[in-house]
Amino acid sequence: MLRCFISVCLLCGGFSLNAQPRADELAYQLSTRYAPYADWGAVLDVDILAKHTRTAYWSSAATICAARSEAALPLEGLHLAVDPGHVGGRWATYEGRDFLIDEGDFRVREGELVLEVAQRVQVALEGLGATVTLLREQAKPVNPKSPLDYLQLADSQVPLPKELSFDSLVNYGETVRHRAIRHSIVVGEIVERARLVNEVIQPDALLSLHINAAPWPPVGPEETDTVSGLRLVKSNHVHVLIFGCLSDAELRAPRQQESLVTKLLNGSGAEEFALGRAIGRALMDATGLPASHYDGQNAIQLDRDTPELWARNLMLLRMVECPIVLLEPYVANSEAVYPRLQAALAARASGGDLAEDDILVEYADAVIDGVLRMYGRESVPESEEN
Template identity: 55%
Template sequence: MGYRLVLFLCACGLSLSVHGVDYATELNLRYAPYADWEQHLTLEQIKAAEPEIWWRSPEAIRASRSDSGEALSGVHLAIDPGHIGGEWAATEGRDFVIGPEDFRVREGELVLEVARLVQAELVEMGAEVTLLRNSATPLNPKLPEAYLTAATERIERPNEVSWASLLDYAYALKQAMNRMYAVAGELEERARLVNEEIKPDALLSLHINAAPWPLDRDGAVKYSLVDSNHTHVLIFGCLSDAELSSPRQKEQLAVKIANGSATIERELGQALGLSLGKATALPASKYNGKNAVQLAGHTPYLWTRNLMLLRYVECPVVLLEPYIANSKESYPRIQEALERRHSGRPLAEGDILVEYAQGVVAGVLDVYGPGAGH
């Protein structure tokens, strides 16, 4: 069931308050801190958004719970195990290995394991938890071939007609087509499922970060582990002027501003940033460019970025990026986690995937649990 949100509007300029939040300030500090947003977005566009709101705030969920109820009763969370894994891991660019005997590190498979652990814990405490996927199979109902025309617009045709150049062209087209299917097309379907079918109180998207591979003296990629290892979480924000020039992105921003998910995203991002920082005992990640921004008064583990999933999903959504998978510290821990699961040996004390799951569960309890809000 959705209801329409009442917007409180002032007559002067773009002054818009939803749930007591002034959105000119939100645009300046969170959604478009480096852009001249007044050139792109008008109050009329935000008013025209008329969002459907199906989720309940943590406060409303806690208030409707009886004292004798389970710690998380009344909460419906969706969990997105990021990426796909399996035969799609290489196409996604989420598949690597260092030593010839090592287990392949595939982000989509690692976070699915974490998602299952989190689901089991939260369900035990009375929450309803929907995993967007429970295997390494894409959810995108289209075929990769549906992206062929779009791929031809991206890949330059060869100038000369030779077998070698035509084969290279066909290979590049196939790569681009598969990638659009497994990345952008897949994200679009996941967001559609959340917005139109699952309609949870919030979505948590689980990832494990990785650093760019170092380069050797000749500029060639060196597949060796990096020193840096850190943790952060992301909520929607930080659109550039170019992104605000896109009618679709502007429309999605207007919906997110008008629907009041901003405040809950801050609350979830703050709690999960702190709980994952504590669970992983890693420092907060840092962005140096203008594609991400931190929020004043919040934990340094929380950043805002304009990622497709964060923009497409209408309800509160937080994307988690703990660890650097190709770091000297995390890679051996991931190998041990994979080896013990593969061989059936008991999990190690401090298993990295269990540690990740515990961090997520603690953050969810901090927001929706009985002790929250005090």
């Protein structure tokens, strides 16, 4: 018998993926997940929304599993897209995703680390029968527009210097340049990746891979003797994010409201909740780390039994129409993780064997496990699991 590990939580609404959501179900979703701290009733009419016809380019786990034959590989029929978050390479500094602590350390660049994780995930999942598309395969932007294309926009956003000194002109030029680069490799990059997913790749789900980092604690010059002057933090944890938790201002922004309605009506909510739980559990099991916690109203925890799963209104989560889960395991600048990343980078630089507890392999294995929990068969032969 074939059976998927999909479970649709009652808290998440539980409306069938193929049925038209009812007005009361939409209201429940808005109140508990999509806009729990906002007055959504002032801008959305759930009775009208419930009459819309739903369309989706992706298939649910239940549909994929039902179409799979007994002889098929465990993930056959699944088309997964994997987003190695950020860019890395020469852009890592502008992304704010590039640091080292001391002389001789390897630079920690999130975009490059998650690219390797994504490639490992791709090879393994394709071996299990899935089709896997990476949103990027190098430490280069996907966005065809370069920073030059955003120069005019950046220029219009930076006020002219009040005095005409050499320093203020240099400062002005630097600010415009930095802003144009950020438009290109951060916002423009996310817009292009979402467009590729929705218009070209059209997968059944998207996983966006990241490694978390904590704000650097303030350190006095006498408190550290490292070259960078930075000090590692103690906290280390795991969480995964799905779309939700819009504020009043975000709800009123026409484009954000449009994305919310698309996602609310196309059935991605329950599916990404289940995928978030599967991946979150797998990451917690693999790392043994506690769940992250958000204070404030920019995120909401969705399920007491899955404390690592949070809803947040991040641009990629909002713009991608199919189920999407953004992974944030580990704290890269923590006392526990930084040495593991250094060991992993050193092993790759020397071409030596990877350690048994190699952190990038651990991350990739957890993702593979999570995908199998969501889309795989009840029992996968050992030879296929490894």
